[in-house]
Amino acid sequence: MMNYDHAVVVSGLTVVRGGHIVLDDLDLTMAPGQITGLLGPSGCGKTTLIRAIAGVQIIRAGHIDVLGRPAGVPSLRRRVAYVTQASSVYPDLTVTENLRYFAAMAGVVPSGIGRYLDQVGLRDQADALTGTLSGGQRTRVSLAAALLAEPELLLLDEPTVGLDPVLRRDLWQLFRSLASAGRTLLVSSHVMDEAGRCDEVLLLRQGRLIAQDSPRRLLARTGTDDLESAFLALAEATDAPSGKEIPA
Ligand SMILES: Nc1ncnc2c1ncn2[C@@H]1O[C@H](COP(=O)(O)OP(=O)(O)OP(=O)(O)O)[C@@H](O)[C@H]1O
Numbered sequence: 001m002m003n004y005d006h007a008v009v010v011s012g013l014t015v016v017r018g019g020h021i022v023l024d025d026l027d028l029t030m031a032p033g034q035i036t037g038l039l040g041p042s043g044c045g046k047t048t049l050i051r052a053i054a055g056v057q058i059i060r061a062g063h064i065d066v067l068g069r070p071a072g073v074p075s076l077r078r079r080v081a082y083v084t085q086a087s088s089v090y091p092d093l094t095v096t097e098n099l100r101y102f103a104a105m106a107g108v109v110p111s112g113i114g115r116y117l118d119q120v121g122l123r124d125q126a127d128a129l130t131g132t133l134s135g136g137q138r139t140r141v142s143l144a145a146a147l148l149a150e151p152e153l154l155l156l157d158e159p160t161v162g163l164d165p166v167l168r169r170d171l172w173q174l175f176r177s178l179a180s181a182g183r184t185l186l187v188s189s190h191v192m193d194e195a196g197r198c199d200e201v202l203l204l205r206q207g208r209l210i211a212q213d214s215p216r217r218l219l220a221r222t223g224t225d226d227l228e229s230a231f232l233a234l235a236e237a238t239d240a241p242s243g244k245e246i247p248a
Pocket of ligand 1: 041043046
């Protein structure tokens, strides 16, 4: 399945939106079969970066390779799933009807729909109208719809927003099992404690990548006990380059 060293390679990526530089000369890689966390405050450019990797964002400069091909080429369509923050499922269909529809679109036999409902914890809502579900439940319907095509790369934009701790834990267990099965995941969040569940973390601030490292190395590099403090230390070091140096 994998004929590439990196699932994603981003080089010199610059994106301008509304006349502002939203992503500024980013370089990063994502290892296959791992969970990469994309962390940073609201408005730092997480969604824009995900859109660029998904191939739906106009870029000003740079290059993005996804699964060994240029981002956005038609042959990647089935291999890459992008679950947006706003749910993309039909409110006037039931959960099962939505999944049947997306299975048909993906050319997938819908026999295993129940398994995907179980994976996202929605078995009890199988016959509910999707429009009557909570925001977090609708996100999980979108996630199940994305999983149906068995994509190699999953781009998940804040999938755990608004979920209770039990559901958050269950979803992270699902992400971990997908990665163990060889899938590559990019998961964005602005909740720092979620970074600890990732193999690697990309810390984004004001359109710049301030670190790409494992959670453990981020703590070691910054001499901090938690990732929130590590982020603050790295942000301060970026603000004042002549000040405290944080080794790479
Ligand atoms: N359609 C647009 N037109 C112009 N500027 C935009 C547009 N969408 C986003 N931006 C700007 O791009 C910047 C990055 O936005 P982006 O949505 O990528 O951030 P984010 O980190 O995903 O934020 P959040 O966590 O709040 O979703 C922000 O400053 C935002 O104002």
